[in-house]
Amino acid sequence: MIKQHVRGTAYGVILNDAVSVQKIGSLEEAPYKGAPKAPVLYIKPANTRVGCGSTVNLPQGAHSVEVAATVGLVIGQAAARVTAADALGHVSGLVLAADLSLPHASYYRPAIKEKCFDGALPLSSVKPLVDIAGLTLVTEIDGEVVDRRPLNDLIRQPAQLLADVSEWMTLNAGDVLLVGVRYQAPQAKAGSAVRLSAEGLGSLNFTIAQGVAA
């Protein structure tokens, strides 16, 4: 098998875990007017992708950032209209991912400024596919554990998520599908050293820095 790299587009999904759904509360009122039916995706474009050891400069005016620990399915073979039973056959590996966002409480409008600044998606190298439900993602800021996230409460399991997304869009080799981020994830301030880890997936380290003036 060829060595797999992330070289396409990274897609993420919100409200895909029980804790987040509980935390955001009722979705019946405006602006949402009902719980989402299809997976709610967002795109992390190429400029957001950085590797382990990077320094991420926050946009000007921002002093802290949400660090949402998640994992990404790395697509090895184009997935279009796949069934849940077949979906994981299209996945060649996993990456640890820190989905960085400027805090935004509302999911109503696309959060491009908040989620797509340069460096807003540190990714680890690609690891072999394992059962995600058995993983716990640990987030440390300056050496202190600030969050432990077991991935056993996903609403759409990875196979079902990929199947549902591929109903309307093809994911191609090298694309990444992040399996979900916590609503209002822990925040890190400028100057922080962040480390994500999960047993079997290794770790991902990066530093948050203040934005530099233009």
Next chain:
Amino acid sequence: MKHGRISYNGAVHQVTDAGVENAGRVRLADGRLLSEGEFQWLPPVEVGTVFALGLNYADHAKELAFKAPEVPLVFLKGPNTITGHKADTRRPADATYMHYECELAVVIGKTGKNVKKAEAMDMVAGYTVANDYAIRGYLENYYRPNLRVKNRDACTPLGPWLVDAADVPNPMALKLTTRVNGKTTQEGTTADMIFDIPTLIEYLSSFMTLNPGDVILTGTPEGLADVKPGDVIETEVENVCCLVNTIVDDQTWFAPV
């Protein structure tokens, strides 16, 4: 100069417009001329990040019962949704309302961050036309317009030509026209954009690096209409090009070749 990309004889070729004396033909780099039907159109650029604007024309915002936004309403598109000139686009059987959106597409030619308005137009390589289809029945109020509405496979035709910026001296005063089966259904002008091209480039580059191949779809004016299988949709921007697309039903789309 007009630049295109085609698939011909087993390879991807960059082509140019063969000129008025060879109307309807394209010129390969080695000078050979090809006629329509001998090749397949590809999107004129291999896209990087694709930005799209929602509600960027006041009349369209009003048509959708929204007040005009105070900051640009930007959403992103993946490469899966981009397709070329004269392609088919699928209208799913359960779609209740699917509409076209004729848009001026701005193709970035340089790398830039924190670009000021005064220098923004230097970032532009050229222009093309996009048809940013939406299937409104799939709208949900999360990161709206959500990807199920706007990021479907082959739902964003782009092309046929990338026209050099130098050949479009007045991008903020171009007529936009959509015709469905030859009948004009949408007319507007880029002069009515709420956030103009320099403002959009300054805004986007204030938090992210723009790169060659990135494309900004600048929004659409009023005049939406439902499209049905078999409809031929022409979206045209004056002095840029006319993009043609055909709507097909599930049966045609999934028919075995």
